[in-house]
Amino acid sequence: MAENILIIGGGPAGLHSATLLAELGVNVSLVERESYLGGNPKKFKYKFLFPDMQPADDVIGELIRKAESNANIKVYYSSEISDFKENGKKFDAAIKSVAGSETKTFDSVVVATGFEHFDPARDAKYSYQLFDDVIDIKDLERMMGENNFVRPSNGLPPRNVAFILCVGSRDRHIGNQYCSRVCCTVSVKQAIELREHFPDCEVYIFYMDIRTYGFFEDLYWQAMEEYDVQIVKGRIAEITSGPGNTVVCKGEDTLLRGPFEIPFDMVVLASGMEGGAQSPEMAKKIGIELDEHGFLKPQNITLSPFKSNKDGVFLAGACTGPKAISDSIVEAGAAAMNAYIYAVKNR
Amino acid sequence: MAENILIIGGGPAGLHSATLLAELGVNVSLVERESYLGGNPKKFKYKFLFPDMQPADDVIGELIRKAESNANIKVYYSSEISDFKENGKKFDAAIKSVAGSETKTFDSVVVATGFEHFDPARDAKYSYQLFDDVIDIKDLERMMGENNFVRPSNGLPPRNVAFILCVGSRDRHIGNQYCSRVCCTVSVKQAIELREHFPDCEVYIFYMDIRTYGFFEDLYWQAMEEYDVQIVKGRIAEITSGPGNTVVCKGEDTLLRGPFEIPFDMVVLASGMEGGAQSPEMAKKIGIELDEHGFLKPQNITLSPFKSNKDGVFLAGACTGPKAISDSIVEAGAAAMNAYIYAVKNR
Numbered sequence: 001m002a003e004n005i006l007i008i009g010g011g012p013a014g015l016h017s018a019t020l021l022a023e024l025g026v027n028v029s030l031v032e033r034e035s036y037l038g039g040n041p042k043k044f045k046y047k048f049l050f051p052d053m054q055p056a057d058d059v060i061g062e063l064i065r066k067a068e069s070n071a072n073i074k075v076y077y078s079s080e081i082s083d084f085k086e087n088g089k090k091f092d093a094a095i096k097s098v099a100g101s102e103t104k105t106f107d108s109v110v111v112a113t114g115f116e117h118f119d120p121a122r123d124a125k126y127s128y129q130l131f132d133d134v135i136d137i138k139d140l141e142r143m144m145g146e147n148n149f150v151r152p153s154n155g156l157p158p159r160n161v162a163f164i165l166c167v168g169s170r171d172r173h174i175g176n177q178y179c180s181r182v183c184c185t186v187s188v189k190q191a192i193e194l195r196e197h198f199p200d201c202e203v204y205i206f207y208m209d210i211r212t213y214g215f216f217e218d219l220y221w222q223a224m225e226e227y228d229v230q231i232v233k234g235r236i237a238e239i240t241s242g243p244g245n246t247v248v249c250k251g252e253d254t255l256l257r258g259p260f261e262i263p264f265d266m267v268v269l270a271s272g273m274e275g276g277a278q279s280p281e282m283a284k285k286i287g288i289e290l291d292e293h294g295f296l297k298p299q300n301i302t303l304s305p306f307k308s309n310k311d312g313v314f315l316a317g318a319c320t321g322p323k324a325i326s327d328s329i330v331e332a333g334a335a336a337m338n339a340y341i342y343a344v345k346n347r
Numbered sequence: 348m349a350e351n352i353l354i355i356g357g358g359p360a361g362l363h364s365a366t367l368l369a370e371l372g373v374n375v376s377l378v379e380r381e382s383y384l385g386g387n388p389k390k391f392k393y394k395f396l397f398p399d400m401q402p403a404d405d406v407i408g409e410l411i412r413k414a415e416s417n418a419n420i421k422v423y424y425s426s427e428i429s430d431f432k433e434n435g436k437k438f439d440a441a442i443k444s445v446a447g448s449e450t451k452t453f454d455s456v457v458v459a460t461g462f463e464h465f466d467p468a469r470d471a472k473y474s475y476q477l478f479d480d481v482i483d484i485k486d487l488e489r490m491m492g493e494n495n496f497v498r499p500s501n502g503l504p505p506r507n508v509a510f511i512l513c514v515g516s517r518d519r520h521i522g523n524q525y526c527s528r529v530c531c532t533v534s535v536k537q538a539i540e541l542r543e544h545f546p547d548c549e550v551y552i553f554y555m556d557i558r559t560y561g562f563f564e565d566l567y568w569q570a571m572e573e574y575d576v577q578i579v580k581g582r583i584a585e586i587t588s589g590p591g592n593t594v595v596c597k598g599e600d601t602l603l604r605g606p607f608e609i610p611f612d613m614v615v616l617a618s619g620m621e622g623g624a625q626s627p628e629m630a631k632k633i634g635i636e637l638d639e640h641g642f643l644k645p646q647n648i649t650l651s652p653f654k655s656n657k658d659g660v661f662l663a664g665a666c667t668g669p670k671a672i673s674d675s676i677v678e679a680g681a682a683a684m685n686a687y688i689y690a691v692k693n694r
Contacts, residue, residue, distance in 0.1 A: 020684055020685070024691065059649050059650055177565065179562075180561075209556035209558065214670075215525050221524060255604070256604075301398070302671075302676065304676075325649055326648060326649040326652055327674075329652075330652055330653060330674075330681045331681075332681070333681025333685060334678075334679070334684070335680070336684055337367055337680045337684035340371075341367065341370050341371060
């Protein structure tokens with residue numbers, strides 16, 4: 001008889017884990033809290049993925065299509081785990097949906113509860129929600145996905161745009177000491193897209209460190225050399241309203257060693273990543289550990305970043321920390337492999 | 348009958364892939380060019396792994412022990428693939444070792460041919476090999492593994508030490524435009540270790556950007572706050588000999604906007620990562636693609652970073668680009684899962 005494996009979360013990591021396991025004949029139950037699959041990339045309508053500008057719909061669409069078309073995967077939409085118990089080496093889980101509650105026994109579990117975008121309204125100095133033309137990278141991504149590149153306040157093309165990095169990341173004031181890994185590269189990518197769309201628009205990036213690590217570095221060279229994006233080491237202290245419907249970035253240029261006040265038509269905040277909203281509740285229900293940042297805690301960050309502290313329960317994707325989609329997909333493979341081995345061994 | 352899977356390379360990625368597959372009953376042939384397993388971490392005697400200072404021997408030792416003790420894994424030491432042919436959906440490979448040549452048919456293949464440390468002697472401005480006290484991070488790692496923290500030139504504790512980041516990385520002059528991902532974090536880790544060992548030794552890090560991405564950031568805060576490591580944004584133009592058996596770093600402080608010349612007792616170059624020495628030959632033999640940097644090229648960097656352009660041949664670890672050991676281990680799981688699925692489907 002085939003193994004039964006539970007996957008919690010239908011974002012990139014959960015979808016990919018589900019498909020791999022289903023290809024081995026495993027009966028997969030995929031539980032998703034939303035009424036649709038695809039996680040944050042779908043919810044916030046990502047348009048192009050860094051570093052190679054693949055259309056997000058191609059990548060996420062393919063993950064969804066593969067999961068939805070596989071007869072071995074039962075997707076529970078708008079659902080949650082209402083009860084979870086160990087049963088020897090197996091697990092009894094109740095899945096609650098509008099259709100009612102169903103209890104099944106699973107051989108192993110993959111938790112892929114994802115992340116939340118940091119809400120920049122939590123840091124008053126950025127004046128997000130106060131000014132229409134202060135948006136963040138997820139807003140801009142959604143706008144560009146709708147082919148809308150113009151200023152929210154007046155519908156006109158921006159004459160200049162500032163990206164501000166490390167919003168809600170590397171910031172103890174806000175409680176997030178860690179770096180969110182992807183926001184530098186997302187910002188550089190979006191800066192290129194803006195310059196491509198509006199060749200006359202000046203684009204600035206204010207940074208502490210530009211962390212386009214590994215091969216993402218190619219985008220950084222491209223932004224500077226081909227697209228003439230202005231990369232300025234500096235911290236923003238405040239965003240205020242300026243003359244002629246502009247927003248003013250006040251800060252200090254760390255390289256030129258002086259204060260600046262520059263009016264911009266649009267400011268884009270590079271909001272970071274935080275632990276998934278459902279992760280704490282899920283951790284409690286399943287009996288797995290949460291780290292101090294609200295992410296799920298791997299058993300060993302080098303040897304087994306895809307294992308929880310509970311045998312038979314595995315972790316995949318951004319639920320364990322900020323991560324690119326490619327990293328989530330790779331981790332989904334590792335978690336699926338380990339969940340399958342656990343299931344086969346305790347058959 | 349069990350599947351037969353070939354794994355090329357016995358570093359962290361190859362070892363972990365082998366063990367996972369063997370746990371599913373697969374007959375694994377693990378081909379390693381050296382006479383020992385463990386790859387570069389073993390060859391260069393890494394001591395502690397970032398970010399949590401796990402002893403490298405615990406991690407690498409466990410990977411080796413698991414692979415060597417599994418009866419389903421046959422390890423070919425000091426061996427190479429001397430011939431490789433497609434055979435329908437399978438592969439015929441000849442494994443050449445001192446014991447002779449053996450040809451087997453494999454259902455799928457995982458290539459894990461690793462990376463090389465950049466040789467800093469290739470960039471004359473760093474005077475590596477010219478001065479005993481100019482070493483690189485792999486040299487220091489090996490020295491610390493031998494509990495040797497002193498100056499190579501005279502065996503005395505260094506009074507001050509400079510780390511120079513991005514040696515052989517982000518450097519078109521040398522031909523490597525990409526960032527090597529791990530050298531920032533390795534340097535910060537080693538700076539902490541030096542300060543811990545010699546509390547009176549001043550430690551500087553000269554950087555372009557500090558790329559302690561994600562949770563590696565914790566080490567950066569720790570280096571600055573607990574260990575008082577001096578982090579200086581600046582580029583080094585030249586290393587020369589100085590008064591009293593010192594080596595002088597000449598460069599420009601990009602923040603203070605001025606040139607500097609500082610004599611140091613020891614200089615540590617953060618050498619980056621390059622494609623594995625055997626990767627080009629292996630790529631040609633197997634018929635898979637190499638990228639412009641000498642790394643093996645994945646089919647799709649977001650959807651399948653663990654797949655080569657050839658069906659049935661998968662990629663794991665630093666052979667596809669600079670990567671932390673934890674990332675290699677995760678990718679090994681994904682590659683193993685996909686190699687297993689391919690093998691089962693074409694059984």
